[in-house]
Amino acid sequence: MENMQALTHAQQRVLDHLIERQREGHDAPSLDELCSELGLASRGSLHKHITALIDAGLVAPMDGKQRGVRLTSTALDDGSVPLLGRIAAGRPIEAISGHERIAVPPHLRGRGECYALKVRGDSMIDAGILDGDTVLIEPRDNARNGEVVVALIDGENATLKRLYRRSGEIELHSENQNFPVQRYTPARVQIQGALVGLMRRY
Amino acid sequence: MENMQALTHAQQRVLDHLIERQREGHDAPSLDELCSELGLASRGSLHKHITALIDAGLVAPMDGKQRGVRLTSTALDDGSVPLLGRIAAGRPIEAISGHERIAVPPHLRGRGECYALKVRGDSMIDAGILDGDTVLIEPRDNARNGEVVVALIDGENATLKRLYRRSGEIELHSENQNFPVQRYTPARVQIQGALVGLMRRY
DNA sequence: GTCACAGGAGAACGAAACGAGAACAACGAT
DNA sequence: ATCGTTGTTCTCGTTTCGTTCTCCTGTGAC
Numbered sequence: 438m439e440n441m442q443a444l445t446h447a448q449q450r451v452l453d454h455l456i457e458r459q460r461e462g463h464d465a466p467s468l469d470e471l472c473s474e475l476g477l478a479s480r481g482s483l484h485k486h487i488t489a490l491i492d493a494g495l496v497a498p499m500d501g502k503q504r505g506v507r508l509t510s511t512a513l514d515d516g517s518v519p520l521l522g523r524i525a526a527g528r529p530i531e532a533i534s535g536h537e538r539i540a541v542p543p544h545l546r547g548r549g550e551c552y553a554l555k556v557r558g559d560s561m562i563d564a565g566i567l568d569g570d571t572v573l574i575e576p577r578d579n580a581r582n583g584e585v586v587v588a589l590i591d592g593e594n595a596t597l598k599r600l601y602r603r604s605g606e607i608e609l610h611s612e613n614q615n616f617p618v619q620r621y622t623p624a625r626v627q628i629q630g631a632l633v634g635l636m637r638r639y
Numbered sequence: 640m641e642n643m644q645a646l647t648h649a650q651q652r653v654l655d656h657l658i659e660r661q662r663e664g665h666d667a668p669s670l671d672e673l674c675s676e677l678g679l680a681s682r683g684s685l686h687k688h689i690t691a692l693i694d695a696g697l698v699a700p701m702d703g704k705q706r707g708v709r710l711t712s713t714a715l716d717d718g719s720v721p722l723l724g725r726i727a728a729g730r731p732i733e734a735i736s737g738h739e740r741i742a743v744p745p746h747l748r749g750r751g752e753c754y755a756l757k758v759r760g761d762s763m764i765d766a767g768i769l770d771g772d773t774v775l776i777e778p779r780d781n782a783r784n785g786e787v788v789v790a791l792i793d794g795e796n797a798t799l800k801r802l803y804r805r806s807g808e809i810e811l812h813s814e815n816q817n818f819p820v821q822r823y824t825p826a827r828v829q830i831q832g833a834l835v836g837l838m839r840r841y
Numbered sequence: 842g843t844c845a846c847a848g849g850a851g852a853a854c855g856a857a858a859c860g861a862g863a864a865c866a867a868c869g870a871t
Numbered sequence: 872a873t874c875g876t877t878g879t880t881c882t883c884g885t886t887t888c889g890t891t892c893t894c895c896t897g898t899g900a901c
Contacts, residue, residue, distance in 0.1 A: 542742035637837040
């Protein structure tokens with residue numbers, strides 16, 4: 438946040454590799470291991486980059502400890518995901534106070550970043566999405582036919598619905614017989630993300 | 640949480656081996672046994688690592704006792720849970736090969752130990768439990784009225800059903816109109832666990 | 842061209858990790 | 872009592888590792 442000067446090419450490459458490593462569950466490496474993984478022949482060069490990353494606050498300082506190369510929480514993926522709010526049919530997303538986060542097992546997440554929403558209401562009950570469930574949303578602006586998406590209508594109302602494209606129109610299906618199918622012109626519907634996972638506690 | 644300094648390589652290796660051992664049901668080893676299993680030649684070195692793990696709170700202190708190497712509960716709790724098999728209506732649980740485990744966020748777990756099952760079939764679809772979902776089961780031999788349980792009928796068939804007690808009988812409801820309600824005498828129904836969580840990937 | 846700079850190679854040093862081995866005390870079985 | 876096993880503690884040498892240093896090379900700006 439404070440020392441926000443851009444990283445050089447090589448520093449970025451080291452950081453990317455560290456993040457990749459951690460995502461795959463490897464433990465903290467030694468400098469020699471990192472060297473061979475990065476195709477370097479000298480620890481000294483690598484050490485320069487790591488100290489630069491420490492100065493940038495992206496890597497935790499390793500005070501002489503062996504295998505001390507660890508990512509800082511900012512760059513670190515601790516398996517949690519921001520819980521942004523509640524979503525229901527026909528209302529905008531209700532923001533949840535503060536910056537709450539919720540733990541999510543890796544296999545429920547998509548590839549990239551995603552966020553969580555609490556479901557309010559029974560509008561998707563026939564899709565097995567109940568009131569109180571937590572859904573994981575991968576931010577996207579497009580979706581395949583039949584995917585469940587967070588759709589923003591007229592820039593106002595965000596809802597969780599199953600999306601179909603039919604002859605120039607967009608159909609948003611509530612999976613609940615009591616709710617009618619909604620049809621809109623593509624211009625009115627903006628896709629904000631797609632459903633990639635669900636968690637429920639009993 | 641308190642003394643959370645990273646373990647060294649060798650310490651981690653010892654800890655991993657101990658966890659593996661315990662998960663496979665072996666009893667507590669002696670230092671010599673551990674040495675040969677780990678490929679070490681000296682008890683002294685191993686003992687140093689074990690005391691380090693004790694300091695880290697991952698192994699219970701063995702005050703001179705023989706075969707006193709026991710793991711702390713925190714060491715065993717890596718946020719994963721055994722994935723025991725698949726469950727469907729009317730068939731016994733299909734064991735899944737090996738000792739597979741699956742990561743589960745802490746808030747989905749009940750208080751104690753629990754395990755995971757993959758759901759096969761649509762018999763609980765109206766309860767929002769779909770084919771392919773992963774359910775978290777807390778082992779118990781009793782349940783409150785209306786809870787979803789893993790019930791073993793006549794010691795043979797395990798199913799996931801909603802349980803009600805009605806006038807001396809036990810009713811097992813499939814949450815699917817196509818499946819009839821099953822009624823049994825209490826003697827024929829054995830409760831194996833209760834549903835505490837659910838995960839689904841899209 | 843000169844200059845600055847990013848990037849890498851390699852050597853050297855001190856500290857820590859690691860494992861071997863020996864020695865000793867406590868304990869159990871024979 | 873005696874012997875073997877086990878936990879514990881110690882020293883010692885080797886390896887690994889982080890750190891620092893100097894030196895070399897390419898590149899872009901001036």
